[in-house]
Amino acid sequence: MQQKTKRWLTGLMFMFLLAIVFPQVGQAAPQPSLYLDGSSIKTPEPITLKNNFVMVPIRVVSETLGYKVDWEKNTRMVVIYGDNKRIELKIDSKTATINSKEVKLDQPAYISGGSTLVPLRFVGESMGLTVDWDNSSKSVYLFTPDDGSTVEPTPPGTGGTGEGNGTGSETPNASLTKVQDFVFGENTLHISLEKDVEPKISMMTAPDRVIIDLPKTTFSQEFLEKYGMTNGGQGTQLITGYPDVQQVRFAQFEKETVRFVIDASYALDVKTTKNGSGLLSFEVSTKSSGGGTTIPPTKPDGKYTVVLDAGHGAHDSGAVSVKKRTEKDFNLQQTLKIAELMRKDDRFHVVLTREDDTFLELSDRVKIANDLNADLFVSIHGNSADSAAANGTETYWYRPESKAFADVMHKYLLQGTQLKDRGVRQGNLHVIRNTKMPGILLEIGFLSNTSDEAKMFDEQFQQRVAEQVFNGIKAYLGLS
Ligand SMILES: [Zn+2]
Structure with missing residues (x-):
């Protein structure tokens, strides 16, 4: 993918995330549509919901990605092949195979108007795509994996450890990476920046919190305005609907470091992902073991x-x-x-x-x-x-x-x-x-x-x- 496309994609993904968390944002006319890496794909059959699962016509997606698709009439089997992959899918069956490995479908594949529709999640799993569904616009977004080769090289002196201040010259504000926005949803804090930085994560207890330091960063003007902050001030957003997390705080912690703090209800694990062009995601989950945190029983007798x-x-x-x-x-x-x-x-x-x-x-x-x-x-x-x-x-x-x-x-x-x-x-x-x-x-x-x-x-x-x-x-x- 080209840089331009990628940056635009980041914007798109972020808007999409906003749409999930703040459904009032970006309400388009609900015209179901399918996008692959940001380009619209014409579908022979509309994208539909079946038992709450998004169903996508598989042939058009496969062929756009360069796979061949065969239909075996006798066995009512769809065979998709290419790229060292062979996917076999039976109509009305909840099982399919990918290179002879069996996988379960959330919903059986079915035929509508001559097209085979399969659950969106299966499309992602079988073809290695990242999938997203925007309910407000009824749109499906598919993204081919990023092989990393187009990631913008990190200029020397940025994205470092954030330590070792005092190299002499003052760094002007303009050389800092701008933090553009953030959003919390699905137990994940997403922070959107101009470009990737290397976050430093630390955990603190009593009370439990996750600290995310973003070296060589500052808030963008838009960020400051949106959250009503003066530069040097700090902001807080209460998080509801996620029992693990109480609030997210953010501030220019040091001259060149923006800090986000996730105030948690108990000790959490954090999984960090970077999309390669400025979207950092921090997924929090209950510490799985050895965390020393005990979940109290609901009954007063302590059992x-x-x-x-x-x-x-x-x-x-x-x-x-x-x-x-x-x-x-x-x-x-x-x-x-x-x-x-x-x-x-x-x-x-x-x-x-x-x-x-x-x-x-x-x-x-x-x-x-x-x-x-x-x-x-x-x-x-x-x-x-x-x-x-x-x-x-x-x-x-x-x-x-x-x-x-x-x-x-x-x-x-x-x-x-x-x-x-x-x-x-x-x-x-x-x-x-x-x-x-x-x-x-x-x-x-x-x-x-x-x-x-x-x-x-x-x-x-x-x-x-x-x-x-x-x-x-x-x-x-x-x-x-
Ligand atoms: Zn059973």
């Missing part, structure tokens, strides 16, 4: 209420395994083992949605947890796929406040299952969507895979998984 949900039951057998054993039985065996361990620890109230082979509606499972005002909800399932080759362990979250729990749990769960890591995923699943506390759903392994299945019905495997699920719960809560 944690954990609801364990064995999936399916009675006439609802769930998946049927390669050996004709049922998922409902596996789920119950596994859940009872976790409960048995946890009930020996008097820091926990352990509640099971079912203790035997009974049937509950999904809404009943949710109601149990919500009525109890439980601290955590964990649903236990076994996975299944059309392909006997699919195998491994997945952890699902849906609401953002559950993601940290899923991240922590998945690490422990993998130690328990010792199966293939299929990742932590966001899934719009009833029980983790409608519960009100951090809630996750574990797909322990694949009952449709001979090797996974044999292990899953093994007593020792279940015991090991139970121990690690319990460890994951304790780690997330900050207990030893």
Whole structure:
């Protein structure tokens, strides 16, 4: 990409971010449109929302990127190939393969007006694109990855460590990089500058806060006006809707350093990303382990209420395994083992949605947890796929406040299952969507895979998984 395009893109991305966080900004007439690296692409079928997922016509995107697209009528399969990649996609199926590796789709691909529509996230995953969706303008933005070769070289003397002042001559203001704006959304602080600088991040406790120093920077005039600051003053923006973060403060901390402070509710981890042309993003998340922060129980008796949900039951057998054993039985065996361990620890109230082979509606499972005002909800399932080759362990979250729990749990769960890591995923699943506390759903392994299945019905495997699920719960809560 050319510099000009890139800079314009930064502006575009920033406006897009503003639009997410401050929806009143930039309300265009909602004409669904698709952009690839800033250029509009004509789509044969309009971009649509299906069950809240953005669906994009895959052929036009693939062909614009230089892939070939074939349609196999007999198997109702779309095959996309080129660039050492082969993507196979079946109509009405939630599974696709990328170079023979199986991936799950949020929504099955479907045909509309002769075009195959697939979930936006799949387009990004399969073709290595960054994807964004602007709900106010109903626009999809796709960005090809930046190979870094066009990044503006850092002039000597800028973007350094920010230390070692006093080299003699005064640096005039004009040589400092201007901070243009900032926005907080999706647990991420985005700061837009004229160009990248090397931020220095430090953590402080009591109270917990994240300090971001931007060396060789100053505020732009527009920034000062927007936030009603005089140069040398400081500003504060309260953050609502993100339990991890209370407010963001900013000031010209030193003559050549702008400082942003994220005032946090507890110790956080920070992940920094630079887009190469002046947009710095700092994503904060709950410290996953060893942070020494304990999440307090909601109940006054000081005990944690954990609801364990064995999936399916009675006439609802769930998946049927390669050996004709049922998922409902596996789920119950596994859940009872976790409960048995946890009930020996008097820091926990352990509640099971079912203790035997009974049937509950999904809404009943949710109601149990919500009525109890439980601290955590964990649903236990076994996975299944059309392909006997699919195998491994997945952890699902849906609401953002559950993601940290899923991240922590998945690490422990993998130690328990010792199966293939299929990742932590966001899934719009009833029980983790409608519960009100951090809630996750574990797909322990694949009952449709001979090797996974044999292990899953093994007593020792279940015991090991139970121990690690319990460890994951304790780690997330900050207990030893
Ligand atoms: Zn299930």
